[in-house]
Structures are given as C-alpha cells and as structure tokens.
Amino acid sequence: MKLLLDTSDVHAIKRIAKMFPIWGITTNPAIVAAGGVQLFDLLPAIRDALGGEGTLFAQVISSSVEGMIEDAHKLNERVENLVVKVPVTPKGLQVIKELTKQGIPTLATSVYGAAQGLLGVLAGAKYVSPYVSRIDAQGGDGAQTVSELQCLLSTHAPDKELVAASFKSPRQALECMLIGCKGITLPVNIFDLFISDPAVAVAVDQFVENWGKAFHTDCL
Template sequence: MELILDTGNVNEIKELYTILPIDGVTTNPTIVAKEKKKFIELIKEINDIVGEETPIHAQVISTKYEEIIKEADFISSIRENIYVKIPVTSEGLRAIKELSKRGKKITATAIFTAHQGFLAAKAGAAYVAPYVNRIDNISGDGVNTVRDLVSIIDRYNLNTKVLAASFKNAQQVLELMKVGVHSVTVPPDIAKAMMNHPLTEWSVNKFIEDWEDAFGGGIKTWD
C-alpha cells in the first residue's frame, strides 16, 4: 500500500519525509491557498524535498472541458513525475478520457460513489480518489464505498489504483488497509497518529529508568 501525504506545508513534508517511507504528496486548491505561496513556487519547494522520483499530485481549478485541458497541460509541464487531479464531473470525466489518451498522468478526485470511481478508471485515470470521511458526513459509508471500489478495480483488472482520501482518524486508514486499498493520502496529523502511541514513549522511558537504576547513565555503562 502506498502512503502519501496530503499537505502543502513544506515543513511538515520535510519532517515526515525524513522519518517515514512516503510515496508521494497530494495537494488541492484549498491546500495550496492555505500556504499563501504561488503555485509553481510551492510545487518546486515540495520537489526539492521529495525529489523528482516521488510523485506530486496537483489539481486543476477550471470546470469546463477546454480550460481543464489547458490547465492539465500546464501542470504536466512543471515536472515529469506529476499527476493532474481532476474532479469527476461530466466535464472532468471527458477531460480525463482525452488526457489519458495523450499519456497524461491523471488522478480522478472528489469521488463519492463506487460508480464514479469505476467510470474514472475506465476513462483512463491512474488513480481514483474517494473521499472517505466526507462520504460518512453525508450519511454514507466511506469505508464500504472504498471496499466496493477496490473490489471492482481488482476484479476487472483495471490499470488504476484506489487512492483513499479525506480521513478523520487513523482507524479509518486501518479499516481500509484491511480491505486491500492500493494507496491512502493522509494529512500530517493522521500520519503522526499512525506512527505514535503514548505507551511506546512510556515503555522507552521505563527501559531507560530501569537501566539507569542498575548501571547509571551514559554510554560508558555499556562497558
């Protein structure tokens, strides 16, 4: 399973990329706007941290087919390993179909049903990104929607990965790991929640305390 960071904060990316095996970074217009930096500047800063081999996902803001195509071409020109995020509206699906024919790397986003994910995969999207917690917030079942989509993608051998997005907690990520989700994109707080546990820190402190009680502190106590 791929572990991707959903943030545009370069300090958070730098911190977590140093610690964790990160497989990419996703952004969207809201994330970029929050950083108050020019789009290309931010993408280049992220690139400097993760390197050319690590994928970055960046989203169009236009809603009409022709404008989506133009923006996708522009985003694709910024770096070689970049995925253009396109919402699965009717205009978006049309653009995904055309851009995929041209060899562009596409991440279909704003997915709320397995049907939408399937159609985007059929249109040629490399990734399809269902919004787990947002589905829950409209009285749906985000985990089951992703489970259905993974099953459909795998059953029909579609050349697409399910990139689950929009998480409220680490437990949602765990539930999707158990059903074989291909990839998840998580914000830094969820990544840290997956990594940390208070009893781990307590255990380490207890080990140190017991050692120092017996031998004293410092590296010389190993002799």
C-alpha cells in the same frame, strides 16, 4: 502499500521524509490556498523536499473542459513525475479521456461513490481517490465504498490503482488498510497520530530509566 501525504506543508514533508519513505504528495486547491503559496512555486519546493523523488499529484482549477486541459498541461510541464487530479464530473470525464489520449496521467478525484469512481478509471484515469470521511459525513459508509470500488477495479480495471483519501482519524485509515487498500493519502496530523500514543513515550522512558539505574549510563 503506497503511503502519500495530503499536504502543502513543505517543512512537514521534510520532517516526515526523514523517518518514512513517502511514496508521494497530494494537494488540492483548498490545501494549497490554506498554505498561502502559489501552486507553481509550491510544486518545485515539494519536489525538493522529497529529494527529487516520489510522485506529485496536483489538481486542475478551471471549471471548463478547455481550461482544465490547459491547467493540466501547465502542471505537467512544471515538474517531472506529476499526476493531474481531475474531478469525476461530466466535464471531468471528458478531460480525463482527452488527457489519457495525450499521455498525461490522471487521478480521478472528488469520488463519493464506487460506480462514479469506476467511470473515472474507465475514462482513462490511472488512479482514483474516494473521499472516505466526506462519504461518512453524508451518512454513507466510506470504508464500504472503498471496498466496493476496489472490487470493481479488480474485476474491470485491474491495472488501475485506488488511493483512498479524506481521513479524519487513524481508525478510518486503518479500516481501509484492513480492507486491502493498496494506497492511502494522509493529512500530516493523522500520520502523526499513528506514532504519537502517550503510552509509547512512557514505555520508552521507562526502558531508559531502568537501563540507567542498572548500568549508570544512557547508551550502550
């Protein structure tokens, strides 16, 4: 499974990269704006934080077809191995189709329905990201949407990849993993929650305490 971080926090990327092989980093305009660092300065810093490896995903800003294509070219030229995120809208589908002709890889984003996501990949996107928690917030079933989209991809576009996104809890991400989702992108706080159960710290401290009492040392 491919695990990505959804963040613009370079320090967090470095911290997590020391303990886990991050496959890639995704950003969006809201995440970049919250971090306060211009995207063109941020992308090389993220690349450095990953040791020059991994796949970066960055989103177009413009609302016009021509503007999104121009954004895509600028992003593609900024760092190597970058995938351009394009919302699946009528204009976005035009952009995905054109960028695919030009050999620029894309991710179909802002996906709230399985059929919408399928259109994004059939237009040419290599990746597609359904918004799990946002679908739930609108009264839908995010995990079910992921399952339906994954089924559609298996039938109609087996060479494309689903990367589930927008999680508010570890349980939401776990449900997508159990479905068989091959890729998920997690906010830093959700990644940390997977390994921050207080019971784990208590168990480790108890092991150390018992060892110390028996052998009067805290190491082998």
